[in-house]
Amino acid sequence: MTTTNPTLADLTTRARSTRTRPTYGHDALITCDRLVRIFTTDGIEVQALQGLDLLVREGELMALVGASGSGKSTLMNILAGLDTPTAGAARVAGQDLLTMTAKDRLAYRRTTVGFIWQQTSRNLLPYLTAAQNIALPMQLAGTRSRTSRRAHAERALELLELLEIPDCRDRRPHQMSGGQQQRVAIAVALANDPAVLLADEPTGELDSHTAEHVFAAFRTANERLGTTIVIVTHDAAVAGEVRRTVAIRDGRTSTEVLRRSEVDETTGHETVVAREYAMLDRAGRLQLPAEYTEALGMRDRVALELEPDHIAVRPDDSEDRT
Numbered sequence: 001m002t003t004t005n006p007t008l009a010d011l012t013t014r015a016r017s018t019r020t021r022p023t024y025g026h027d028a029l030i031t032c033d034r035l036v037r038i039f040t041t042d043g044i045e046v047q048a049l050q051g052l053d054l055l056v057r058e059g060e061l062m063a064l065v066g067a068s069g070s071g072k073s074t075l076m077n078i079l080a081g082l083d084t085p086t087a088g089a090a091r092v093a094g095q096d097l098l099t100m101t102a103k104d105r106l107a108y109r110r111t112t113v114g115f116i117w118q119q120t121s122r123n124l125l126p127y128l129t130a131a132q133n134i135a136l137p138m139q140l141a142g143t144r145s146r147t148s149r150r151a152h153a154e155r156a157l158e159l160l161e162l163l164e165i166p167d168c169r170d171r172r173p174h175q176m177s178g179g180q181q182q183r184v185a186i187a188v189a190l191a192n193d194p195a196v197l198l199a200d201e202p203t204g205e206l207d208s209h210t211a212e213h214v215f216a217a218f219r220t221a222n223e224r225l226g227t228t229i230v231i232v233t234h235d236a237a238v239a240g241e242v243r244r245t246v247a248i249r250d251g252r253t254s255t256e257v258l259r260r261s262e263v264d265e266t267t268g269h270e271t272v273v274a275r276e277y278a279m280l281d282r283a284g285r286l287q288l289p290a291e292y293t294e295a296l297g298m299r300d301r302v303a304l305e306l307e308p309d310h311i312a313v314r315p316d317d318s319e320d321r322t
């Protein structure tokens with residue numbers, strides 16, 4: 001290979017192209033860039049997030065899945081503004097989650113994101129009615145005048161109607177079913193019209209039929225209000241209902257399943273086609289699914305070949321293989 005010294009004109013062109021190249025995630029609503037979160041307890045370090053990359057576009061409804069301990073809740077707590085990463089970058093709706101002041105963080109939690117927890121009891125105040133629970137975040141974010149109180153009550157009813165639970169307006173949490181409580185929790189989270197709804201196992205305590213109703217409420221919020229929604233779930237039914245499911249493994253995004261509808265031209269039948277992708281990070285790192293590498297006995301070192309339209313990855317067949 002011959003190398004030539006670049007001319008000044010080459011360097012100028014290169015510098016200009018670097019400057020004009022869009023930054024990673026410039027058009028995403030949520031950008032996680034090499035996110036790291038290390039917890040230290042009793043001198044032992046746990047790397048909960050190990051350089052996680054994730055982009056979520058405005059208007060998406062997506063699911064995050066992964067084994068217990070893979071880092072899902074850690075990521076959600078960071079995106080919710082409840083925890084700060086050790087390193088890397090995280091931006092949501094134009095706000096930098098690492099450099100935010102305490103005051104910005106509070107405003108962020110009140111107006112930019114809405115959060116729904118798995119435990120129904122954690123989402124609502126037990127001594128307030130559904131309408132009062134929904135009005136509370138509006139009161140905390142704004143004024144408490146008589147006109148605003150009327151506006152808050154109207155907005156509460158509007159949200160309860162949208163999520164098909166207007167009957168719950170004057171009921172306290174113990175007078176509602178688990179599914180109704182979670183739908184009210186979604187209304188509470190939507191009260192200040194956030195850009196993003198984050199939900200950590202929102203259907204974890206519910207039976208599958210009730211879970212379907214709760215998931216339908218998320219879909220309504222996404223379709224009717226345009227809210228971007230990220231749901232952490234173990235529920236295969238929920239994960240199978242969204243267009244995009246991202247899997248987290250060992251603190252990194254590993255694979256992604258995209259689903260799209262296809263209509264058969266002759267029969268008119270609509271089927272959902274799902275395809276799995278692996279994530280390639282900017283350093284060129286790729287995490288191969290364990291079942292693929294195990295099936296071919298791949299470990300430590302693999303052979304790579306660049307083909308015209310793909311890269312072949314084969315088990316190590318070198319002579320000094322041990």
Ligand SMILES: Nc1ncnc2c1ncn2[C@@H]1O[C@H](COP(=O)(O)OP(=O)(O)OP(=O)(O)O)[C@@H](O)[C@H]1O
Nearest residue numbers: 039041046048066067068069070071072073074075
């Ligand atoms: N506050 C903390 N202090 C110490 N270690 C923590 C803390 N929070 C999480 N971890 C550790 O970080 C790793 C990731 O945990 P995390 O709760 O994010 O996983 P998860 O994917 O949400 O799991 P699950 O599905 O069981 O909720 C685990 O090893 C966990 O023990």
